[in-house]
Amino acid sequence: MKESGILISFEGPDGAGKTSVLRRIMQRLTPILGDRLLFTREPGGTNNKTAESIRELVLNSSSDDMDDRTEVLLFAAARRQHVVQTILPALEDGKIVITDRYVDSSVAYQGGGREIGMDTVIDINKFAIEGTLPDYTIYFNVRPEIGIQRIKNTRMNEVNRLDEETLAFHQRVSESYLIIANDNPERFKIINADNDIDDVVEETWQVIQTILQTKL
Numbered sequence: 001m002k003e004s005g006i007l008i009s010f011e012g013p014d015g016a017g018k019t020s021v022l023r024r025i026m027q028r029l030t031p032i033l034g035d036r037l038l039f040t041r042e043p044g045g046t047n048n049k050t051a052e053s054i055r056e057l058v059l060n061s062s063s064d065d066m067d068d069r070t071e072v073l074l075f076a077a078a079r080r081q082h083v084v085q086t087i088l089p090a091l092e093d094g095k096i097v098i099t100d101r102y103v104d105s106s107v108a109y110q111g112g113g114r115e116i117g118m119d120t121v122i123d124i125n126k127f128a129i130e131g132t133l134p135d136y137t138i139y140f141n142v143r144p145e146i147g148i149q150r151i152k153n154t155r156m157n158e159v160n161r162l163d164e165e166t167l168a169f170h171q172r173v174s175e176s177y178l179i180i181a182n183d184n185p186e187r188f189k190i191i192n193a194d195n196d197i198d199d200v201v202e203e204t205w206q207v208i209q210t211i212l213q214t215k216l
């Protein structure tokens with residue numbers, strides 16, 4: 001059961017710029033919202049030892065023997081822990097919770113990217129989240145080849161197991177996200193993430209302001 005807060009997820013393919021933009025959005029939101037704001041991320045989560053341990057396991061390049069279905073279950077397990085320990089208590093407290101990735105990541109990456117099937121992954125995640133869906137999802141729409149190039153150019157020291165996948169994998173991820181967005185037009189707000197980072201920040205800020213004006 002979700003109480004009086006607002007849950008906003010940020011989603012997108014690798015290299016879309018989510019994390020960089022979120023950092024700048026948080027700098028603007030923190031002085032306005034103070035303690036009402038909780039920032040968290042997946043896999044893992046703020047103040048969440050168990051979910052962070054699963055993160056380490058599932059993203060580590062040395063987990064190269066991991067079965068695809070094990071991967072689905074681990075992301076869902078981390079999410080379960082994140083929902084009960086971090087997200088729900090904050091929402092019950094009336095907080096604005098912003099999470100860098102949530103359930104749509106599994107549907108796009110494992111359902112589409114790994115070709116397990118989007119519906120199968122949705123069903124598994126229903127067990128984990130028990131109805132806690134985001135109120136809004138801000139989707140960073142980047143062409144996969146641009147996202148991958150950005151990571152190659154600037155982030156080679158932080159590449160994770162999923163960044164290492166092929167362009168075809170990332171194309172399936174991106175196509176799957178667009179299917180989810182199309183199925184959830186009220187929830188999804190789409191940002192053009194091919195643009196220069198300053199423009200992406202401004203577009204995101206406009207969307208966030210509109211959400212907060214409607215909801216607060």
Ligand SMILES: Nc1ncnc2c1ncn2[C@@H]1O[C@H](COP(=O)(O)OP(=O)(O)O)[C@@H](O)[C@H]1O
Pocket residue numbers: 012013014015016017018019020021150151154155193194195196197198200
């Ligand atoms: N709009 C942009 N244009 C060019 N480079 C960008 C842009 N947004 C982010 N980057 C760079 O691309 C890399 C990946 O960005 P990051 O924010 O980590 O993406 P994500 O969290 O979506 O995977 C970083 O090195 C970042 O500086």
Ligand SMILES: Cc1cn([C@H]2C[C@H](O)[C@@H](COP(=O)(O)OP(=O)(O)O)O2)c(=O)[nH]c1=O
Pocket residue numbers: 013014015019042043059075100101102103105106107109110160162163
């Ligand atoms: C939450 C989640 C993430 N992922 C992937 C997406 C990313 O490649 C990786 C998260 O790594 P992270 O380093 O947090 O990357 P990013 O800045 O792109 O969010 O895990 C899934 O495949 N399924 C999931 O359910």
